[in-house]
Amino acid sequence: MSQKPHLEGFLSKRLTEEKALSNLNLVDVPGKGRMTVKDSKMIVRIVGGHGGVSPGFKNTSYLIDGKLLIDAGSVASGMQIDEQVLIDNILISHSHLDHISDLAFLADNCFGMKGKPFEIYTSQSVKDSVMKHLLNDEIWPDFTKLPNAKDPTLRFHTVDSFETIKLGPYEVTMIPVNHPAGGHGFIIRKGGTSLVFTQDTGPTEEIWKAAKKEPGLKAIFTEVSFPNHLQGVADASFHHTPNSMKEEIKKMPADLPIFLGHIKPNFQAQLSQEVDAMENDRISLLSSDDVSFVF
Ligand SMILES: [Zn+2]
Ligand SMILES: [Zn+2]
Numbered sequence: 001m002s003q004k005p006h007l008e009g010f011l012s013k014r015l016t017e018e019k020a021l022s023n024l025n026l027v028d029v030p031g032k033g034r035m036t037v038k039d040s041k042m043i044v045r046i047v048g049g050h051g052g053v054s055p056g057f058k059n060t061s062y063l064i065d066g067k068l069l070i071d072a073g074s075v076a077s078g079m080q081i082d083e084q085v086l087i088d089n090i091l092i093s094h095s096h097l098d099h100i101s102d103l104a105f106l107a108d109n110c111f112g113m114k115g116k117p118f119e120i121y122t123s124q125s126v127k128d129s130v131m132k133h134l135l136n137d138e139i140w141p142d143f144t145k146l147p148n149a150k151d152p153t154l155r156f157h158t159v160d161s162f163e164t165i166k167l168g169p170y171e172v173t174m175i176p177v178n179h180p181a182g183g184h185g186f187i188i189r190k191g192g193t194s195l196v197f198t199q200d201t202g203p204t205e206e207i208w209k210a211a212k213k214e215p216g217l218k219a220i221f222t223e224v225s226f227p228n229h230l231q232g233v234a235d236a237s238f239h240h241t242p243n244s245m246k247e248e249i250k251k252m253p254a255d256l257p258i259f260l261g262h263i264k265p266n267f268q269a270q271l272s273q274e275v276d277a278m279e280n281d282r283i284s285l286l287s288s289d290d291v292s293f294v295f
Contacts, residue, residue: 042190044221044293048074049261049286051098051200051225051239057265058289059098062197062221063087068170070186070197073098076105078289085110089167091174092122093199094181095129104134107143107153117155121165121172124158126182131156162206175210177201179238185222187214193295198222200262202238208251218295220252223262224285227270242274249280261286 043065048058059073066083069075069090076084084106093099106118120127135142135154143153159165161184164173171189178201185198185207194214198207200223211217225239234241239262240248249258260283263271268287275285 042188042193042195042295044195044295046261046286046289046291046293047078048289049263050265050289051223051262052265053098054265056289057263057268059101060199060262061102064170064188068167068188070188071099071199072101072103072106074102074289076102076109081109081113085113087118089170090118090120091172091186092120092126092130093185093197094179094183095126095133096181096200099199100126100130100134103130103154104140104143107141107146111143111153112147114153117152119167120154120156121159121167121174122156123161123174123182123184127156127158129181173210175207177207178204183238187211189214189216192216193218195295196220196222200225200239202235202240203244203248205251208253212253214253217253217256219257219259219293221259221261222248224260224271224275225262225264225267227267227274230267242271242278246278249282256282258283259286260284263287 045063047061047063050057050059053059058078060071061074061078062070064070066086067088069087071093072090075087131144134140135144144155146153159174161174161176164171169190173187174184175187177183177185177198183200185196185201187210188195188197194217196207196211196217198204198221211220223240224242224245226234226241228241228243231241231243234244245260252258260275263285272285272287275283
């Protein structure tokens with residue numbers, strides 16, 4: 001492990017480094033990378049893979065090819081400002097704070113630097129919540145009107161459940177999942193490759209039905225938030241434990257790698273043990289932030 005520090009703490013013990021490299025073609029962070037990546041591939045950078053904040057743990061933000069951001073939990077705290085400016089489009093899964101908090105600081109950091117808005121794609125209910133509770137000129141300035149309403153810093157576009165949108169080279173389908181605050185997951189396609197990102201969810205159905213119809217599906221990103229003894233908390237808050245994930249996997253397309261994020265920082269060590277005990281080679285726990293994969 002010591003020769004490849006980018007893997008340290010990341011892979012579950014069951015998924016050996018060698019196997020991961022052959023299956024997944026792991027690389028360093030874009031911009032500092034060692035590998036040339038073909039246009040048809042997608043680089044997924046886990047800027048933050050957790051469902052909470054603490055030293056060493058960042059809220060949820062996944063970045064594709066340096067351009068397409070999924071959730072804004074750590075885009076400002078986990079990336080350099082010159083990287084933040086390069087983001088074109090932002091998908092927001094739901095309005096819980098660990099997925100939207102850094103919209104505020106992204107807008108502030110990049111104000112006047114970008115020359116065009118960050119384009120945000122989400123449901124109507126999430127847009128309404130963010131505008132009412134965050135960008136309301138009380139908690140934070142309304143950056144959808146700054147510097148002016150015609151050319152703002154942030155611009156929202158609403159997407160319906162099951163709608164597919166085209167964003168540059170990407171096709172994105174937004175699918176409802178079993179989580180409050182407007183919970184949705186995404187299927188993202190580029191050049192014949194597809195990835196599933198469920199973000200926060202309890203046991204769910206529709207996204208797995210859709211995933212089974214994806215011919216180019218390469219990996220599944222979903223969540224495990226709480227350890228098994230907190231199954232009641234997980235159920236009440238619409239999240240997974242390793243036990244409920246064991247059942248959930250049966251609904252997913254077979255034989256694909258599964259990445260589990262949104263770990264609550266308090267339970268990192270315990271979840272590592274419990275996920276290892278599942279003895280499932282397909283699973284990797286997103287323990288360390290700021291690692292990248294190529295698909
Ligand atoms: Zn969350
Ligand atoms: Zn949530």
